[in-house]
Amino acid sequence: MNSNGLTPMTRLEIVVDASDVSFVEQLLVAEGVTGWTGVPAASGFGHHGRSEGRLMFNDHTGPTMMVAVLPDAVLDGVLAGMREFFETRAGVMFVSETYVSRPEYFTAPVSAVSG
Amino acid sequence: MNSNGLTPMTRLEIVVDASDVSFVEQLLVAEGVTGWTGVPAASGFGHHGRSEGRLMFNDHTGPTMMVAVLPDAVLDGVLAGMREFFETRAGVMFVSETYVSRPEYFTAPVSAVSG
Amino acid sequence: MNSNGLTPMTRLEIVVDASDVSFVEQLLVAEGVTGWTGVPAASGFGHHGRSEGRLMFNDHTGPTMMVAVLPDAVLDGVLAGMREFFETRAGVMFVSETYVSRPEYFTAPVSAVSG
Numbered sequence: 001m002n003s004n005g006l007t008p009m010t011r012l013e014i015v016v017d018a019s020d021v022s023f024v025e026q027l028l029v030a031e032g033v034t035g036w037t038g039v040p041a042a043s044g045f046g047h048h049g050r051s052e053g054r055l056m057f058n059d060h061t062g063p064t065m066m067v068a069v070l071p072d073a074v075l076d077g078v079l080a081g082m083r084e085f086f087e088t089r090a091g092v093m094f095v096s097e098t099y100v101s102r103p104e105y106f107t108a109p110v111s112a113v114s115g
Numbered sequence: 116m117n118s119n120g121l122t123p124m125t126r127l128e129i130v131v132d133a134s135d136v137s138f139v140e141q142l143l144v145a146e147g148v149t150g151w152t153g154v155p156a157a158s159g160f161g162h163h164g165r166s167e168g169r170l171m172f173n174d175h176t177g178p179t180m181m182v183a184v185l186p187d188a189v190l191d192g193v194l195a196g197m198r199e200f201f202e203t204r205a206g207v208m209f210v211s212e213t214y215v216s217r218p219e220y221f222t223a224p225v226s227a228v229s230g
Numbered sequence: 231m232n233s234n235g236l237t238p239m240t241r242l243e244i245v246v247d248a249s250d251v252s253f254v255e256q257l258l259v260a261e262g263v264t265g266w267t268g269v270p271a272a273s274g275f276g277h278h279g280r281s282e283g284r285l286m287f288n289d290h291t292g293p294t295m296m297v298a299v300l301p302d303a304v305l306d307g308v309l310a311g312m313r314e315f316f317e318t319r320a321g322v323m324f325v326s327e328t329y330v331s332r333p334e335y336f337t338a339p340v341s342a343v344s345g
Contacts, residue, residue: 003315005215005309005342007332009324011324011326012215013182035274035275036275037153037274037293038271038272039269039271040272041151041152041153042154042179043136043153043179044151044153044181044338045151046148046149046151046153047151060174064273065150065154067243067295069324079121082216083216084217086236092150092217092220093215094126094184094213094215095213095214095215096126096213096326097217098243098325098326099324099325099326100313100322100324101309101313101323101325128328131266148242151307153280155269156267157252157268157269157270157294158268158269158294159265159266159267159268159296160232160265161263161264161265161266178267180267180297186231187310194235194236197331199344201331207265207330207332209239209299209330210236210328210330210331211241211326
């Protein structure tokens with residue numbers, strides 16, 4: 001990969017039950033994460049208990065995949081909070097290296113990067 | 116990325132037609148993968164033939180993105196099985212490095228990690 | 231990760247508003263990308279402005295996560311085009327290293343790899 005002009009960051013991929021998304025969101029915000037994207041998962045097993053597709057998109061009560069990108073300065077706090085979360089709640093978390101073209105987008109206050 | 120306290124694993128991302136998901140799931144289970152998450156894709160081209168959004172979430176007949184994380188000991192068997200699968204079926208597979216905080220979660224029997 | 235028999239490629243993950251997907255698709259095609267997969271996102275903030283779940287899968291007007299894998303020869307053109315796009319439009323782009331088993335699949339003309 002040609003990483004010319006790109007800045008390394010950490011990509012967090014968290015799969016939790018839809019009912020836990022707002023808890024995780026609050027943790028991310030409290031630790032300084034500037035954004036995340038949520039994708040409703042429709043099937044799978046193991047990582048979150050077996051679940052199947054649901055009738056309507058809005059009725060999402062199964063697992064949600066949350067993707068967030070953050071700088072190193074924020075990672076330790078998020079990992080500590082998620083480790084504590086996973087002591088009592090189901091889910092998985094994958095941590096990967098990624099690169100972005102606008103690093104300031106992931107370190108500025110939410111109000112400055114929205115929309 | 117600060118990988119302190121994290122264990123390296125392999126992240127598999129497989130995009131196949133929804134009708135092939137159960138075949139791939141059986142392959143993953145047979146090779147010892149402990150979990151995966153499925154996300155219904157709504158559009159795209161090339162990787163799985165063109166497809167567009169559908170009327171309801173449950174009517175998913177297009178491509179599905181399957182994400183699984185597994186240890187090295189399991190990777191070779193899965194890759195061999197998927198290569199054989201792709202000889203006759205459409206789809207793509209991406210293999211990436213990732214890190215997890217609870218490696219035992221991805222090597223234990225399914226019954227021990229569900230829900 | 232055991233990358234034996236696999237070829238390194240670049241994985242692009244782009245989150246844009248659903249109304250911008252066709253523009254990004256045209257850019258990817260023009261630069262020689264052979265395929266992508268689109269996943270409708272249902273929630274999140276910051277990366278694309280806050281959005282919530284919608285009533286039906288087909289009514290997708292919020293953010294879409296687009297995933298494409300491409301060879302190095304194509305990356306610079308795509309990055310340049312996306313940088314220009316982000317000067318006026320909301321969204322994020324993550325660039326990661328990945329590996330594939332069939333590299334020719336990501337460099338051949340679209341007509342040769344579809345379906």
